[in-house]
Amino acid sequence: xxxxxxxxxxxxxxxxxxxxxxxxxxxxxxxxxxxxxxxxxxxxxxxxxxxxxxxxxxxxxxxxxxxxxxxxxxxxxxxxxxxxxxxxxxxxxxxxxxxxxxxxxxxxx
Amino acid sequence: xxxxxxxxxxxxxxxxxxxxxxxxxxxxxxxxxxxxxxxxxxxxxxxxxxxxxxxxxxxxxxxxxxxxxxxxxxxxxxxxxxxxxxxxxxxxxxxxxxxxxxxxxxxxxxxxxx
Numbered sequence: 776x777x778x779x780x781x782x783x784x785x786x787x788x789x790x791x792x793x794x795x796x797x798x799x800x801x802x803x804x805x806x807x808x809x810x811x812x813x814x815x816x817x818x819x820x821x822x823x824x825x826x827x828x829x830x831x832x833x834x835x836x837x838x839x840x841x842x843x844x845x846x847x848x849x850x851x852x853x854x855x856x857x858x859x860x861x862x863x864x865x866x867x868x869x870x871x872x873x874x875x876x877x878x879x880x881x882x883x884x
Numbered sequence: 885x886x887x888x889x890x891x892x893x894x895x896x897x898x899x900x901x902x903x904x905x906x907x908x909x910x911x912x913x914x915x916x917x918x919x920x921x922x923x924x925x926x927x928x929x930x931x932x933x934x935x936x937x938x939x940x941x942x943x944x945x946x947x948x949x950x951x952x953x954x955x956x957x958x959x960x961x962x963x964x965x966x967x968x969x970x971x972x973x974x975x976x977x978x979x980x981x982x983x984x985x986x987x988x989x990x991x992x993x994x995x996x997x998x
């Protein structure tokens with residue numbers, strides 16, 4: 776079955792510390808993976824997608840097919856990074872995403 | 885550009901009633917997907933519409949139905965409401981011909997079933 780697992784409900788770090796939000800997936804075939812973010816009182820929005828291999832707001836994510844992981848990393852967390860982060864996998868088409876339960880990142884000053 | 889707009893923002897219904905939620909996609913988008921987000925969970929795919937037809941469906945009962953209009957806007961209908969239908973319902977739009985365009989989400993409709 777296709778599934779996305781985010782093991783941490785809450786991750787709390789201090790400003791300037793490294794951050795890693797974990798995401799593991801279950802998918803037969805070549806997965807297409809995303810990270811979505813929801814800042815306080817804002818709508819859910821795309822942060823990055825693995826096929827773009829880009830860095831957005833200092834965040835990167837590498838697809839590890841051997842470990843079936845797509846962890847989100849940032850070397851130095853900022854207070855404005857505090858938000859809800861969701862890892863997602865394309866289920867059947869671009870609009871059909873399978874989301875994890877999300878991790879709430881709290882960056883303390 | 886207002887992006888994806890959803891109405892109403894909040895709704896309270898009684899068990900057994902029917903509800904209709906509405907969504908206008910981002911300008912230039914022709915595809916609408918609906919998601920249900922229960923408290924503490926990630927969004928769960930309900931179905932997707934383009935060219936006025938349901939194209940994909942998630943694991944939801946037939947009580948959940950939808951419609952897409954010629955102007956690409958969409959409705960989500962839920963019949964015989966259950967307490968467990970209480971959730972945030974999200975609409976997302978995309979451009980079917982631009983595979984690299986990301987999903988754009990609305991702010992959602994908060995449905996409470998009592």
